[in-house]
Amino acid sequence: MQLPLPGRQAQQLMAPAPRRYEPEPGSSPRHSAVLLPLHPEGDAIYITLMKRQENHQHHAGEISFPGGAVEPADKDVIQTALREAYEELDIQPGDVEVLGLLTPLYIAPSHNLVQPVVGWLKSPPALKPNPAEVAEILRAPLMHFMRAGTLHWETRQNGQQPLIVPCYQLGENCIWGATAMILSELLALICDLEQLPA
Structure with missing residues (x-):
């Protein structure tokens, strides 16, 4: 990822409001x-997401990318992302070519600073979801998220207050919050790459 990242400006396109960024x-x-x-x-280029189990500690039933907390044994955030993808979806770390990092994103409800890592697999992976954490595997071409009609608004409950959020529709699933914000930056970066001279 040699281009300047789209960063927070791209993330904000899919951000619930109001939102704390730091x-x-x-x-x-x-x-x-x-x-x-x-x-x-x-x-086409496809991306893999997953639906978390309803009993997940922080993001029950939500659509997310494979990932989790940095552990002391991890040498860096890349190793964290690869380890979690292996634990949750059985993606073999040796099969992943790391393309780069996107902009870190702070998630206030879980007090979490998330580092997105973009990885490339040469062929569709044979996934084995961890049933303790993963309810469903979702795959979609990246172009799906750039089509008119994929983006819409939904009302979510934020404590006692209704919260109107932008989301990407994928089948019967709504991708919103941090996952949608991270995806928005990836899509913006791809658009920037496509505008480079051949």
């Missing part, structure tokens, strides 16, 4: 990483 001064957020697994299928 931790409280003096606080120490948890550090996490997620893997954005891309692979070719026919003439």
Whole structure:
């Protein structure tokens, strides 16, 4: 990823409002990483997401990328993302070519600073979801998220207050919040790459 990242401007396109982008001064957020697994299928590039189990601690039933908290044994956030993708979806770390990192994203409800890692697999992976964490595997061509009609608004409950959020529709699933914001930056970066001279 040699181009300047689209960054927060691209993330904000899919951000619920109002939203905090930085931790409280003096606080120490948890550090996490997620893997954005891309692979070719026919003439398209696909991305893999997953639906978390309803009993998940922080994001029950939500659509996310494979990922989780940085552990002391991890040498860096890339290793965290690869380890979590292996634990959750059985993506073999040796099969992943790391293309680069996107902009870190702070998630206030879980006090989490998430580092997105973009990975490339040469062929569609044979996934084995961890049933303790993963309810469903979702795959879609990246172009799906650029089509008119995929983006819409939904009302979600935020404590006692209704929250109107932008989301990407994928079948019966709504991709919103941090996952949608990370995906928005990836899509913006791809658009920037396509505008480069051949």
